[in-house]
Amino acid sequence: MSEIHFQHVTKIFGRKVEAVKDLSFIIEDGEYISLIGPSGCGKTTTLRLLAGTILPTRGRIFFDNTAMENISIQDRNIGFVFQHFAIFPHMSIWENVAYGPSVRGKSKKDIEHLVEKALKSLQLSDKAELYPISLSAPDWQKTALARVLASESRILLLDEPLGALDQKIREEFQVFLRNLVKKERLTAIHVTHDQAEALTISDRVVVMNKGQLVQIGAPTDLIFTPSNIFTSFFVGESDFLVGVVVDDREKYSEVKVGNNIIKVSNMGIERGKRVVVAIRREFFQIEKVSVEDKTRQDSKHNSLPGVVIQEQFLGLLKRIKIKLENQQIIEAKIHAKNPIHFKEHDNVRVIIDPDSARSFSYPKEGIVSALEM
Amino acid sequence: MVKVKLKDVTKYFGKDRGVENINLSIDDGEYLAVLGVTGAGKTTTLYLIAGLLSPSNGCILFDDKDVTKLPAEDRNVGFVFEEYNLFPRMNVESNVLFGPIVKALDLTDSRQIAREMFSLLNIVGKEQNFPDEISGGQKQRVALARAIVSNANLLVMDDPLRALDAKIREILQVELRKLVKDLGLTCIHATHDTHEAMRVADRIAVFKDGEIVQIGTPEEVYNHPISLYVANFLGESSQIEGEIVIENNESFLKNSSGLRLKIDTNLKTGTKAIALVPAELVNVFDISEKDKINYDNVIDAQIISSKCIGEFYEIDIKMHDLTIKSKELIGRKIPLKERSKIVCGIDKDDFRIFPIEEEESNDQEKTTKI
Numbered sequence: 001m002s003e004i005h006f007q008h009v010t011k012i013f014g015r016k017v018e019a020v021k022d023l024s025f026i027i028e029d030g031e032y033i034s035l036i037g038p039s040g041c042g043k044t045t046t047l048r049l050l051a052g053t054i055l056p057t058r059g060r061i062f063f064d065n066t067a068m069e070n071i072s073i074q075d076r077n078i079g080f081v082f083q084h085f086a087i088f089p090h091m092s093i094w095e096n097v098a099y100g101p102s103v104r105g106k107s108k109k110d111i112e113h114l115v116e117k118a119l120k121s122l123q124l125s126d127k128a129e130l131y132p133i134s135l136s137a138p139d140w141q142k143t144a145l146a147r148v149l150a151s152e153s154r155i156l157l158l159d160e161p162l163g164a165l166d167q168k169i170r171e172e173f174q175v176f177l178r179n180l181v182k183k184e185r186l187t188a189i190h191v192t193h194d195q196a197e198a199l200t201i202s203d204r205v206v207v208m209n210k211g212q213l214v215q216i217g218a219p220t221d222l223i224f225t226p227s228n229i230f231t232s233f234f235v236g237e238s239d240f241l242v243g244v245v246v247d248d249r250e251k252y253s254e255v256k257v258g259n260n261i262i263k264v265s266n267m268g269i270e271r272g273k274r275v276v277v278a279i280r281r282e283f284f285q286i287e288k289v290s291v292e293d294k295t296r297q298d299s300k301h302n303s304l305p306g307v308v309i310q311e312q313f314l315g316l317l318k319r320i321k322i323k324l325e326n327q328q329i330i331e332a333k334i335h336a337k338n339p340i341h342f343k344e345h346d347n348v349r350v351i352i353d354p355d356s357a358r359s360f361s362y363p364k365e366g367i368v369s370a371l372e373m
Numbered sequence: 374m375v376k377v378k379l380k381d382v383t384k385y386f387g388k389d390r391g392v393e394n395i396n397l398s399i400d401d402g403e404y405l406a407v408l409g410v411t412g413a414g415k416t417t418t419l420y421l422i423a424g425l426l427s428p429s430n431g432c433i434l435f436d437d438k439d440v441t442k443l444p445a446e447d448r449n450v451g452f453v454f455e456e457y458n459l460f461p462r463m464n465v466e467s468n469v470l471f472g473p474i475v476k477a478l479d480l481t482d483s484r485q486i487a488r489e490m491f492s493l494l495n496i497v498g499k500e501q502n503f504p505d506e507i508s509g510g511q512k513q514r515v516a517l518a519r520a521i522v523s524n525a526n527l528l529v530m531d532d533p534l535r536a537l538d539a540k541i542r543e544i545l546q547v548e549l550r551k552l553v554k555d556l557g558l559t560c561i562h563a564t565h566d567t568h569e570a571m572r573v574a575d576r577i578a579v580f581k582d583g584e585i586v587q588i589g590t591p592e593e594v595y596n597h598p599i600s601l602y603v604a605n606f607l608g609e610s611s612q613i614e615g616e617i618v619i620e621n622n623e624s625f626l627k628n629s630s631g632l633r634l635k636i637d638t639n640l641k642t643g644t645k646a647i648a649l650v651p652a653e654l655v656n657v658f659d660i661s662e663k664d665k666i667n668y669d670n671v672i673d674a675q676i677i678s679s680k681c682i683g684e685f686y687e688i689d690i691k692m693h694d695l696t697i698k699s700k701e702l703i704g705r706k707i708p709l710k711e712r713s714k715i716v717c718g719i720d721k722d723d724f725r726i727f728p729i730e731e732e733e734s735n736d737q738e739k740t741t742k743i
Contacts, residue, residue: 038508038538038540038541039508039509039510039537039538039541040508166410166411166565167565167566193538193539194539195539195540195683196539196682196683199680199681199682199683200680200682200687219680219681220681223681223683223703224703234540235683236683236684237543237684280684280703280704281684282684282702282703282704283703283704284704285704312572313571313591313592313595314568314571314572314591315567315568315571315591315595315607315608315651315653316568316608316651316653316685316700317653317684317702333684333702333704334702335653335702335705336653336654337653337654337656337720337723353704356704373508373540373541
């Protein structure tokens with residue numbers, strides 16, 4: 001069992017650098033969690049607090065209801081894997097993996113058993129006698145993982161573990177890593193700057209900014225139902241429309257944006273209040289309209305009128321840059337094979353799917369500050 | 374503001390090949406992306422252009438003038454490195470003004486240009502900060518300002534966004550292209566990231582083992598990859614091996630499991646070939662839509678698994694005895710449950726066809742299997 005509980009954890013470096021602020025969340029036993037956020041958001045500090053290399057200034061961390069403040073690093077039963085392979089170059093793979101159990105004072109027989117089991121699990125058995133220099137980068141990371149298993153750690157901390165690998169290998173390793181964690185029933189906490197990696201590998205993802213937890217949820221929650229402006233901005237790409245709520249029904253609210261009214265998800269914001277509507281760029285649908293249609297009120301669609309600025313081909317998809325009537329520029333991502341070509345000055349209607357349009361109270365500090373990283 | 378030409382440029386490091394026979398013309402004001410894996414020769418090419426290395430053979434021309442022997446400092450090239458390389462003991466402003474001071478340019482003018490650069494690059498207010506007090510994205514903006522401020526008319530960037538977070542990278546890709554175009558600079562940008570290359574560049578040069586294997590606009594390179602290597606490098610694809618059959622003037626690829634795909638090719642009947650289809654061109658529909666969709670190939674299939682990776686769903690599909698990958702933008706409503714019965718629509722010109730002999734000689738890339 002390795003449930004981890006962060007209770008109002010704050011870490012202040014020096015006098016006033018608050019690296020982590022009032023962090024509270026629970027990581028369940030056997031869960032795979034990723035931490036994402038811009039550089040300096042507190043991801044690595046959180047990992048170091050877990051490891052015990054630094055202690056919280058305030059708040060407490062529990063492993064299975066045991067408070068960790070008086071428990072040293074070596075007694076926390078934690079394994080680490082870093083971006084830069086911390087394996088000993090002068091030791092064979094077997095010796096590297098045996099290092100953990102041997103410093104823990106295990107008997108020779110136990111060490112042999114643990115090492116062989118770990119090497120088998122990582123498919124390294126036939127490379128046991130080799131030295132790191134004759135192996136590839138993925139095998140170094142596998143050695144580091146085998147060492148964690150041989151040390152019988154139940155919690156695995158990963159700091160950009162795939163950062164040094166080429167893209168294709170990285171994608172294969174993501175699947176491998178997740179399967180390993182699940183098979184060995186470890187609890188894993190993985191820090192990465194690669195969002196796709198976090199979304200692929202994890203059960204839940206923690207989004208952090210400026211030392212605070214912004215949202216925690218399943219990958220699909222972060223994409224489809226972000227709970228705040230920052231998550232909408234940071235996870236994937238969204239555009240933000242500013243308007244005023246003019247009506248609220250059960251499921252949807254009506255928001256006036258410029259001279260137009262659009263239907264968006266009702267997120268409990270009262271009539272008359274200013275809102276920011278966040279829409280992911282994949283959810284815009286673009287249709288060409290004639291000049292006559294442009295001036296006509298569009299009652300059939302939930303849409304905003306606009307003019308195309310540019311179409312950019314990107315292989316995987318096309319990006320269409322559009323200027324709305326209120327002069328705001330948005331960008332729609334559409335399928336690369338969409339047969340319609342959009343040209344500069346084309347009049348279009350930007351159709352909005354109300355279920356995917358999330359509305360949030362207009363931040364007191366303004367949008368730019370709310371999105372500051 | 375300068376036209377760059379490389380003629381038969383070769384560089385060896387001792388016995389090791391850096392690049393071989395590079396012939397490349399970059400137009401005035403053009404944005405060229407140099408794309409390839411680690412060790413493909415990208416950095417060597419950039420260093421040769423900037424004058425940080427000299428070629429073993431061949432020559433380099435700027436505006437038809439031979440600069441092969443011209444030292445780096447006289448080439449007027451602004452260079453941005455992956456690791457920023459800012460002077461840690463100088464503040465942001467001194468870092469940016471270092472070039473103009475060394476070159477003895479008019480400092481009043483340079484300060485004015487620097488101020489404009491700070492505002493263009495959104496780093497106003499950081500002038501007095503030291504490099505370790507600003508974020509990675511800001512450091513790279515400072516490096517960019519430093520590269521441009523000394524009247525550089527050619528900007529050379531070696532994987533400038535590699536060390537940055539995904540979000541900042543996306544933002545800077547857009548900013549970079551805009552800046553280069555606004556200032557009318559000629560720009561060469563090396564990257565290992567296909568998406569980045571497509572996003573920033575007018576043309577892309579794909580490097581492999583020290584040679585250029587293909588050069589063209591993003592659309593050309595993507596739609597008409599010259600080899601299996603380039604096609605695979607550009608993104609995630611599925612491969613189907615089979616034999617070409619021509620019936621009633623139409624070409625098909627038949628595989629051993631009875632799959633028969635309509636394709637577009639000049640290859641003759643009986644030729645063994647690989648049909649490669651990028652994941653994003655495999656369109657997934659509910660089985661009920663089978664009669665409504667209009668594709669050259671409409672194939673029954675089944676979902677094996679699907680996952681959402683941000684802007685796309687990545688879907689593994691069982692089609693006859695093959696596993697095919699699909700990527701669908703998340704805005705579309707499609708069946709995603711395991712074992713759902715679906716149809717796949719693929720147009721014939723979406724298959725990239727390569728005869729198998731070519732594949733064997735061209736694709737010698739060593740891949741490490743996990």
